[in-house]
Amino acid sequence: MLVVDGAAPGTARAQTVSVAIKNFSFQPSSLTVPIGSTVTWTNQDSVEHTSTSDTGAWDSGGIAPGQSFQHTFTAAGTFTYHCMIHPFMHGTIVVGAAVPSSMPAHPIVQATPTVVPVGGTTLVQGSGFTSTNWAFVFWQRPDRTAHGVWVFTSSTGTFALRLGFSPRHGTGSEFITAFDFATRTWAPFAVVAVTAAVPQVATLSAAPNPVVNGGISSIVGRGFAPNTLVIVQWRRPDATAGAITIFADNSGSFAFTLLADPRHGCGPRTFVAFDPSIGLQTAPYTLFVSC
Ligand SMILES: [Cu+2]
Structure with missing residues (x-):
């Protein structure tokens, strides 16, 4: 019989283990124990026996029946x-x-990244949970509201969950934990700092600038919402206006070439780009057309 003493969890738990001396044999004849464990041999036969190390590490001397x-x-x-x-x-x-194999690893949760602007997301990863079992992921938001979801752990006791930070829950600390349903153990909190949204800056540039009248310049926009339509408008030296609608790519950028039409004269052409999806507008950008 194995008797587990009250050692703190997380360390190799020393045990008190019994070996019976019975029918002229040690029962069990082989035992595996953590360091620090105490083995008690009890003589259940009617004749005297000893427990004597083959290398001299211990020697009981005669153990009388019942001792x-x-x-x-x-x-x-x-x-x-x-x-x-x-x-x-x-x-x-x-x-x-x-540590005895029956003792589970301590569950932990981690968030990547741990500093996230409002509107962003973090990846919550759990490990050390009971494998192929239920865990309850729970988080308290900066505005003290809370929410949770059940997840099913992998065969290695992990899970992953992407968590978003809505502006309506404010900025501050978000506390994330998870509960291992099988062992009824909470993971220590992972803390994410939810920060104010980073203002998005969209810009326009042109090359070459200045451009000769009748020449071509490449207009580049950056910092727009990815995969959205952007409206670019410009005012010409002769007070007429031009505009195009163009698609910002995966990285929120676009480029087009502009012919500096000689009919509109020399001088500054002032460009503004507008992203209606997020209400973003650039500062005016001036392309000079030289004659
Ligand atoms: Cu003996």
Whole structure:
């Protein structure tokens, strides 16, 4: 019988383990225990026996019927022993540092990144949970409201969940944890700092600038919402206006070439770009057309 003492979880738990000396044998004849464990041999036969280390590490001397002997194993290793009176009686104690396999790893949650502007997301990853089982992911937002979802863990006891930060829950600390349903253990909190939204800056540029009248310049826009339509408008030296609608790519950028039409004269052409999806407008940008 294994009796687990009250050692703190998270360390290799020392045990008190019993070996019966019975029918001229050690039962069980082989045992594996963590470092620091104490083995108690109890003589249940009607004749005297001993527990004697093969290497001299311990020797009980004669153990009378009904009596016991204890030895504490403070180093890792494999220790064989025998009975001095009956040399055919053999036993083995294997002392290891490992935590007993029945003891679960401590569950943890991590958030990546841990500083996120409002409107952004973080990846919540759990590990050390009971495999293929339920975990409850729970978070408290900066405005003290809370929410949670059940997730099913992988065969290695992990899960992943992407968490978004809505502007309506404000800025501050978001506390994220998860509950292992099988072991009824909470993970320590992961904390995400939810910060004010980073103002998006969209810009226009042109090359070459200045451009000769009748020449071509490349107009580039950057910093728009990805994959949205952008409206570019410009005012010419002769007070007429031009405009195009263009698609910002995956990185929120676009480019087009502009012919500086000689009919509209020389001087500054002033460009503004507008992204209706997020109400974003650039500062005016001036392309000079030289004559
Ligand atoms: Cu014996």
